[in-house]
Amino acid sequence: MTSALIIILGEVVEAMLIISLLMAATGSIGMNRGWIVVAILIGLAGAGLYADYFDAISDAFDGVGQELTNATTLFGVCLCLMFFSFFLIGQLRPAAPLFPLWVGIIALFGSIGLAITREVVEIYIYISGYLLSPEPVQPILIGGALGTGIALSMGALIYYAVSNLKRRQSLIVSCIVLVPISAGLVLQGVTYLMQADKLPAQSPLWDTSSLIPEDSVIGELLFSLFSYEATPTPLHVAFYVSTVGVMLLGMLLVSRLAASGQNNSVKYA
């Protein structure tokens, strides 16, 4: 049960974090939340396609196709979240949004769609592997239910916590929380590239696995929040810090642009 709980909890929490934050943020700027439903459907369709071609993808690139696909997906989600946070910062002045609506919609589709695709495929791989083993099914069902319940509850609480803030605060909080999430996704992508031997393996800079093991519930929650890595290498740290830096600098620049009124006065409902 524990393994099912931890794996499903990790995957669903990651997706729920992104969905609930983006849902609260889109609500704050008056964007139609129907786009989120469309993005989730796109993600589910993507997961179906991925699962259908799973063997072919796994065998591609000398057997590291899955790792490379996962890394690409994670970098894609990070990039879309980065653009979406810039889009949100550009909305700080409701009378004169800095970016047109389609920028937000594309970033929303990309981030939620790719995140859902990845998480659903991960769960699919785990469950299909488990079903092939002679182990009883009840523990995985209960573990999955517990993990999903905890993740959905966290998502609901985060959504209401952010959406009950004032518009400006809601946008700023969403963007700030998106920073460690995005950097964490890059961190996971780097790990996949190391597994695929596309990046050199390195000795860890530190080891906190005795304090918070990665496979514990807390470790899994921290992993979902900012990809907690008990034994990060210099490359991990470099990518993490770079992503955080780029996002914060980008948001600062966009907020300056928005404040100085250098906009195209794009208006939409």
Place this chain on the structure above:
Amino acid sequence: MRSIRLFLTLTIIAIITLVNFLSSVRGYRQSMDEAETLFNEQLLENALLISATLPVGAPAGEKAALPPLSVNPRLDNTPGFQSLLVIQVVDDQGNLTFSFNTEAQAAITVLEPGYRDVNFDGYRWHTLTYRDTANERWILTAQRYDIRYTLAEQVVLQSVLPIVLSIPVAGFIVWLLIGAGLKPVIRLAEELQNKEATDLSPVSLEATPKELAPLQKSTNELLSRLKASFEREKRFAADAAHELRTPISVLKVQIHNLLEEWQNPPPSAQQLKIGIDRMGHLVEQILDLNRTSPDLYMAQFEQLDLFELCQEVVSDSYEQFMDKNQTLELLGEKGLIRGDRFAISTMLKNLLSNASKYTPEDGSIVVRVRSQDKEVILTVSDNGPGIPAAERERALERFYRSGQDRNPPNQPGCGLGLAIVKHIVDLHRASLTLGTPESGTGLCVKVRFRKPGQGS
């Protein structure tokens, strides 16, 4: 927040789920640790039992002499239990003297007291090495790791499963309870929503909860202030009417006397009289317009016969039609409506006044009251110039004049007549249409009232 009920239900269920599920996970882990201890104790008990009952030097493969091993009768019937336990007895030289449930020909684990995990017979086993000091031998007991884990998990999950299954039930109950708790709020909202625009009576709820009492009190105070404000507005309108009417009436008398005194009154005196008449008419119309505004008018609805009311108004205003030698016909039948007598009379007077004003001398005006299905229809038709279709919408606006040149000379008019009619129609939730009579010329004003008891 779009819905308080959804917000409360989701957040409460989310918190219940988080607390319960995290507690379950913690409970599960503690229970699994406890089960681990129990299984270890079982290994020890079995070793002690062998120590006490198995004679020294019993040949390997002896099974008949074994006493019942289980300490938990429930486990005896569990599939896989037969392969759960392995027992070996080894002497100090390492020779196997007794073996149960394994084909292993050597000691399955090291001969040092304690619990260990080892692999043999193709499985992972949890073993206990027990030193039987009295008989100077080693007793080794082992349980298959996967079966131990599965059995423990089966037992522990029985306590977790009801918690998982209870969440949807809890969600449903919370949804119902919050709905019940919010009922007074919904009732208050409905009561305010269903109030007529002119109903400023206090809102009253049965057994108002203390959380809603301040809101109800504030609402009632607001309604009370609003009512007082309307009363002042009405008093002001009445006072203003009185204050304006009196000097205008005096002016009318003075100009009449002046015209009488002058043998040949100058044209400017005639213009002055027309101006005073027009001012008087304008004041009356403005007061009527304000009085009949649906937002302000405190209507007193009663059941009226529209045809009977038309008869009264027609007889009162017959003189103005006589002056222009116009014919006025009143046709129709009894038509019962719910309406305010004063407002409907004002509406009829305005319609007749308009018809007379724009109909040429010797023209004809027809007033008809018709009862049809769920409606009572009032039609006032004339054979004047009418209003072009494109201008009919605007004709209902205040101070709208359909071409100054069309306004007959010496006829006071200020463009408020149809605006007043529209106010009164709205007040009665009736409908108003301007059209052309069947004769093809003139204006046909049609007002459709719902019959009493035909809904709003």
